Amino acid sequence: MNFKNFISAFLFLSLLLNCSSGGDDTTEPTPDPDPTDGVTYDADIKSIMTSDCTSCHGSTPTQNAPMSLVTYAQVKANVDKIITRVNSSSNPMPPSPNSPLSQSEKNLIQQWKDDGLLEN
Numbered sequence: 531m532n533f534k535n536f537i538s539a540f541l542f543l544s545l546l547l548n549c550s551s552g553g554d555d556t557t558e559p560t561p562d563p564d565p566t567d568g569v570t571y572d573a574d575i576k577s578i579m580t581s582d583c584t585s586c587h588g589s590t591p592t593q594n595a596p597m598s599l600v601t602y603a604q605v606k607a608n609v610d611k612i613i614t615r616v617n618s619s620s621n622p623m624p625p626s627p628n629s630p631l632s633q634s635e636k637n638l639i640q641q642w643k644d645d646g647l648l649e650n
């Protein structure tokens with residue numbers, strides 16, 4: 531075959547292949563798989579601490595709580611323990627009879643850590 535035919539055949543083939551690929555190369559934006567990304571202390575974490583933790587873990591801890599969870603630095607320094615305890619069923623924080631954090635609150639704290647413990 532001559533060069534022109536070769537090009538046509540090539541174009542025809544690539545068209546075929548392109549069509550048969552069934553639109554895998556769609557350029558539609560994929561929806562954000564995680565709507566909670568960008569979690570920050572100021573926007574998301576502080577309010578959880580204030581409503582569920584600082585009654586004991588206040589700037590002067592009460593009821594035998596061992597530390598304050600009032601500032602960004604304090605919460606950040608304790609994040610691993612916090613994640614362990616809010617997810618613990620045998621030894622949860624807040625302690626009973628307080629109700630545990632909701633699953634979405636627990637997820638937010640974990641996501642905060644995964645996002646790099648941003649302050650704001």
Ligand code: HEC
Pocket residue numbers: 578579582583584585586587593594595596599608611612615616621623624625628631
């Ligand atoms: C009713 C009071 C009270 C509330 C509310 C409370 N805590 Fe505590 N917390 C304590 C006490 C008392 C201890 C020490 C005894 C223990 O470890 O169980 C403690 C211990 C902890 C520890 C372990 C610290 C260490 O060094 O091992 C973490 C982490 C913690 N709390 C996080 C939290 C978080 C986060 C919240 C809110 C979601 C919370 N606490 C709510 C009283 C409280």
